[in-house]
Structures are given as C-alpha cells and as structure tokens.
Amino acid sequence: MTTTRKADNIFSKSIDEFFSEMAELARFAARFFSEGLKPPYEFKEVMNQCYEIGIKSLVLVSITAFILGLVLVMQSRPTMVEFGAGSFLPAMSSISIVREIGPLVTALICAGKIGSGISAELGSMKVTEQIDAMEVSGTNPYKYLVVTRILATSLMIPVLTVYADCISLIGAFTGSNIKDDVNLTFYVNRVFEALHYTDVAPAFIKTFFFGFIIGLVGCTKGYNSKKGTEGVGKAANISVVVAMVGVIIIDMVVTQITSMLGYL
Amino acid sequence: MATEINSANSPSVTGNVPVIEIQHLKKAFGDNVVLSDFNLTINKGENMVVMGKSGIGKTILIKCIIGLVKPDGGLLKVFGQDISKLNHRELDDMRTRIGFVFQSSALYDSMTVRQNLEFPLRRHRRKKITGTLEELVREALHNVGLENTIDLMPSELSGGMRKRIGIARSLILKPELVLYDEPTTGLDPITSEEITRLIMDLQEKYKTTAIIITHDTAMAREAANRIVFLWKGIAYKEGTYDELIHDQDPEIKHFFTR
Ligand SMILES: Nc1ncnc2c1ncn2[C@@H]1O[C@H](COP(=O)(O)OP(=O)(O)OP(=O)(O)O)[C@@H](O)[C@H]1O
Numbered sequence: 176m177t178t179t180r181k182a183d184n185i186f187s188k189s190i191d192e193f194f195s196e197m198a199e200l201a202r203f204a205a206r207f208f209s210e211g212l213k214p215p216y217e218f219k220e221v222m223n224q225c226y227e228i229g230i231k232s233l234v235l236v237s238i239t240a241f242i243l244g245l246v247l248v249m250q251s252r253p254t255m256v257e258f259g260a261g262s263f264l265p266a267m268s269s270i271s272i273v274r275e276i277g278p279l280v281t282a283l284i285c286a287g288k289i290g291s292g293i294s295a296e297l298g299s300m301k302v303t304e305q306i307d308a309m310e311v312s313g314t315n316p317y318k319y320l321v322v323t324r325i326l327a328t329s330l331m332i333p334v335l336t337v338y339a340d341c342i343s344l345i346g347a348f349t350g351s352n353i354k355d356d357v358n359l360t361f362y363v364n365r366v367f368e369a370l371h372y373t374d375v376a377p378a379f380i381k382t383f384f385f386g387f388i389i390g391l392v393g394c395t396k397g398y399n400s401k402k403g404t405e406g407v408g409k410a411a412n413i414s415v416v417v418a419m420v421g422v423i424i425i426d427m428v429v430t431q432i433t434s435m436l437g438y439l
Numbered sequence: 440m441a442t443e444i445n446s447a448n449s450p451s452v453t454g455n456v457p458v459i460e461i462q463h464l465k466k467a468f469g470d471n472v473v474l475s476d477f478n479l480t481i482n483k484g485e486n487m488v489v490m491g492k493s494g495i496g497k498t499i500l501i502k503c504i505i506g507l508v509k510p511d512g513g514l515l516k517v518f519g520q521d522i523s524k525l526n527h528r529e530l531d532d533m534r535t536r537i538g539f540v541f542q543s544s545a546l547y548d549s550m551t552v553r554q555n556l557e558f559p560l561r562r563h564r565r566k567k568i569t570g571t572l573e574e575l576v577r578e579a580l581h582n583v584g585l586e587n588t589i590d591l592m593p594s595e596l597s598g599g600m601r602k603r604i605g606i607a608r609s610l611i612l613k614p615e616l617v618l619y620d621e622p623t624t625g626l627d628p629i630t631s632e633e634i635t636r637l638i639m640d641l642q643e644k645y646k647t648t649a650i651i652i653t654h655d656t657a658m659a660r661e662a663a664n665r666i667v668f669l670w671k672g673i674a675y676k677e678g679t680y681d682e683l684i685h686d687q688d689p690e691i692k693h694f695f696t697r
C-alpha cells in the first residue's frame with residue numbers, strides 16, 4: 176500500500192519535472208527566435224563557436240564512425256551471405272549509415288561532448304558572474320552566448336554528420352575487404368546507386384533539429400544553472416541526458432513523418 | 440536610529456551633486472526580503488563604504504544600481520536618471536559611465552588578460568575613447584602594476600592578481616562612478632592594503648565617485664568618506680568611520696570589534 180503510494184509520488188513528481196523541463200526549454204526556444212533574429216548579429220562569435228565544436232568533436236566522431244561502419248558490415252555479412260544477398264552488402268550498409276547510423280551517432284556523441292561542454296561553460300560563467308560582467312559591458316549575454324551557440328550547433332551537427340557518413344562508409348568498405356576482395360570503384364558505384372534523395376534529404380534535414388536541440392538544451396541548463404559549483408556539474412549532467420532523449424525523440428518523429436510521406 | 444540621510448558631513452567631498460539617489464528601495468526573492476526600505480544619497484567625489492553581514496544584500500544593492508537586478512519598488516536615480524525608465528540603449532550608455540568590480544572578479548575564463556580588458560572597449564561601441572586599444576590596455580595594466588600579465592589566461596593568475604585585473608577592466612572606460620564588490624576579501628592584509636591604496640590612487644587620479652562593499656575595517660578606515668551599515672533591509676546606520684566605531688548600538692559594536 177505504502178509502496179504504491181510512494182511509487183505514485185515518484186511517478187507524479189517525475190511527470191511534473193518532465194513538464195517543467197519542457198516549459199523551460201520552450202521558453203528558451205521562444206527567446207531564441209524573438210531575440211536571435213534581431214540585429215546586431217554576432218557573426219564572429221558564431222564562427223568561433225562553429226570552429227570550437229568542429230575541433231572538439233572531430234577525432235571522436237571519426238573514430239566512432241569508422242568503427243561503426245566496419246562493425247556493421249562484419250556483423251551483417253554472415254547473415255546476408257547465408258541468404259545469398261552478399262552483393263547487397265554495400266547498398267544495405269550505405270542506407271543504414273546515411274539514414275540512421277551517421278546522424279544518430281554524431282548527434283549522440285555531440286550531445287555528450289558538446290552539449291555538456293556548453294552547459295558547463297555557461298554554468299560556470301553564470302556562477303562566477305561572467306554573464307553579469309558581459310551585460311554591464313554593453314553586451315546582451317543571451318545573444319552573445321546563447322544564440323551563437325545554438326546557431327553553431329545547428330550548423331555544425333549537419334556538417335559533422337556528412338563527414339561521419341563518409342568516414343563510416345570508408346569503415347564499411349574496409350569491413351567488406353576483410354573477408355572479400357571488393358574493388359573501390361565497384362563499391363562507390365554500388366553505394367551511390369543505392370542512395371536516393373529520399374534517403375539523403377530527410378536524414379540531412381533531421382540533423383539540423385538534432386543540432387538545435389543539443390544547443391538549446393546545453394544553453395538552457397547552463398544559463399539557468401543554480402549557484403555553486405555543484406549546480407554546474409548537475410547542469411552538465413542533466414543536459415546530456417535531456418539532449419540524448421531529445422535527439423532520439425526527434426529521430427522517431429522524423430522517421431514517422433518520412434514514413435507517412437511514403438519515403439520509407 | 441540614524442537612517443536620516445545627512446549628506447553634508449564629509450569635508451573632502453566636492454560640492455553636493457548627488458550621483459546616486461536611492462529612496463525606499465525594495466527587493467525580495469520570494470519570502471526572502473533583502474531590501475525593505477533602503478534610502479541613501481551619494482554625492483560626487485565621495486567614497487561610500489557599505490558594510491554588513493554576509494548575505495544581507497550588499498551585492499544585490501549595487502546590482503540594482505547598475506541595472507543587473509530589477510528592484511521591486513522604490514526610486515533609484517543614477518546621474519539624475521531614473522534607472523527603471525531607461526530603455527536598453529540608454530542603460531548601456533549609462534553603464535559606460537559606471538565601473539563594476541565583481542566579488543568573484545568575473546574575468547572571462549576563455550580569454551587572455553588582454554582580451555578581457557579589450558572586451559568593454561570593443562563592446563561599448565558608442566562610447567568615445569581616446570587612444571588605441573593597445574595603449575588603453577597597457578595603461579590599465581600599468582595602473583594596477585601588472586603589465587607583464589598581458590598574455591596570460593585568468594587561470595594562470597593568483598586570486599589577488601585576478602582582483603587587480605578585474606579592477607583594471609572595470610576602470611578601462613574611465614568611469615565616473617565605480618562600484619567595488621568586496622575588492623579585498625580573501626586576500627592577505629598586505630595585498631589588501633595594496634588594493635586599498637590602488638583604489639584610493641585611482642580615485643585621486645580620475646576623480647571618481649565610489650561605492651565600496653567591504654568587511655575589511657582597515658579598508659573602511661582608509662578609504663571611506665562615509666560608511667553605511669546595511670541591516671534588516673535598510674540603511675541601519677550611516678556616518679563616518681569615527682562615528683560608527685564609537686557607536687553604542689550593539690549590532691554595530693559587534694561588527695567593528697570582532
Ligand atoms: N538570484 C537570486 N535568487 C534568489 N535569492 C537571491 C539571489 N541572489 C541573491 N539572493 C539572496 O539575496 C540575499 C542577499 O544576497 P547578496 O549576494 O546581496 O549578499 P551579500 O550581502 O553580498 O553577501 P556576501 O557578503 O556574502 O557577498 C541572500 O540571502 C541571497 O540568498
């Protein structure tokens with residue numbers, strides 16, 4: 176009896192938390208569109224942030240993408256060969272990579288690496304009054320720090336995804352060459368034959384939303400973090416969780432929409 | 440209770456032009472009433488020291504003055520202008536005339552000392568300044584005696600050095616009014632005294648008005664024209680150092696004879 180009530184409490188509490196979380200994000204997103212679109216723009220700072228994001232995640236994305244491409248082929252090859260579909264391997268792997276693995280893995284890695292970095296950075300800037308200092312120095316800190324970061328993630332996650340797709344395909348090619356001997360031209364031709372714009376376009380478009388949610392969550396959590404260094408750590412932690420869940424939910428919604436449009 | 444404002448009791452103050460006028464200022468965070476009815480006038484050229492226990496609302500008071508915190512009520516005039524009636528641009532213009540030294544120094548971690556000092560110069564685009572960025576940065580560092588730190592990152596500086604760079608950054612636009620939030624807290628007595636000297640020299644050099652928040656009685660004795668003791672959300676007592684140190688009120692006595 177008491178346990179059910181306790182469970183009820185925990186359940187309703189987490190539902191409350193979920194909705195206040197959503198409200199907080201929605202407020203921040205609304206502010207992004209209302210303030211971010213008005214001049215003056217901080218172009219230079221956006222470029223700085225893009226550069227930072229690229230540098231910070233390049234190695235991680237490269238390694239993960241390569242390994243996943245390689246493993247994908249090695250894992251699926253035996254089954255496909257068993258069904259006599261070994262020649263479909265390049266097509267299968269390229270579609271999985273471009274449609275799902277590339278975008279999702281890049282987004283999840285960036286949610287961990289970039290999202291938490293943003294929220295820790297903004298959180299500590301808040302706690303040590305750096306945000307206040309910017310405000311008294313003729314700078315709108317929301318624009319200078321938040322808008323630029325959300326723009327940068329929204330631009331860079333797609334770029335990184337395209338890069339990850341390429342690396343992952345190289346990994347898949349390498350994987351195919353472990354047991355078989357596949358000619359590069361043949362492989363590349365097979366890959367491009369298999370990919371239609373209905374595969375590429377939705378996958379590419381969703382990465383903008385991935386980038387947006389990663390930047391938004393990181394900034395919201397950091398900018399609103401509570402006083403004290405503990406608050407900063409907590410903010411970074413929560414931002415990773417929320418951003419990852421957000422990415423997966425967006426992925427599901429986009430897949431549903433593409434399927435409804437008949438692109439699947 | 441000495442909450443009555445008596446602004447003419449300081450001989451070294453030039454004239455009686457009020458720079459800051461605060462009347463019935465109120466600020467609360469939920470149930471936590473920080474300022475309930477705060478009144479104070481600060482004249483041009485005056486060094487006003489604000490004292491009071493930790494967490495009593497000193498930082499909130501000066502953040503209201505520079506518009507970082509919105510008061511719940513009362514009147515707050517800076518340079519004769521009502522802060523609450525200013526638009527964004529007017530507030531920015533006013534802030535170019537005010538220097539704010541943050542309690543935690545608030546140096547930008549991701550920038551070098553040079554970039555930290557350039558930041559207000561670059562961002563307050565509409566403020567007219569004479570001299571190149573380089574000259575101004577060098578001059579500001581010279582003022583605080585830290586010329587050789589120009590290319591260091593804040594993480595490479597000691598606490599006292601950070602405070603000085605923070606002071607240099609706040610003064611780089613040659614403000615007429617400087618708000619110091621605990622400039623000597625956490626420093627050894629010698630460094631504290633150096634910073635007190637520094638503040639007084641800069642005061643002398645640029646003829647600024649200042650509010651100095653401090654727990655440091657030595658600093659208060661040196662630098663204050665007047666001291667206001669903040670307690671229970673009001674300007675509980677106000678007077679010169681000598682007046683306050685001989686005050687019979689138990690709260691004040693306790694504070695000065697720790
Ligand atoms: N953003 C905020 N939200 C809620 N309460 C706040 C906020 N900022 C300050 N307070 C509260 O206002 C009160 C006054 O804070 P303030 O920082 O002005 O203290 P202080 O006098 O400067 O103390 P110290 O000497 O320790 O710096 C404190 O009780 C603090 O909890």
Ligand SMILES: [Mg+2]
Pocket residue numbers: 497498499542620
């Ligand atoms: Mg304080």
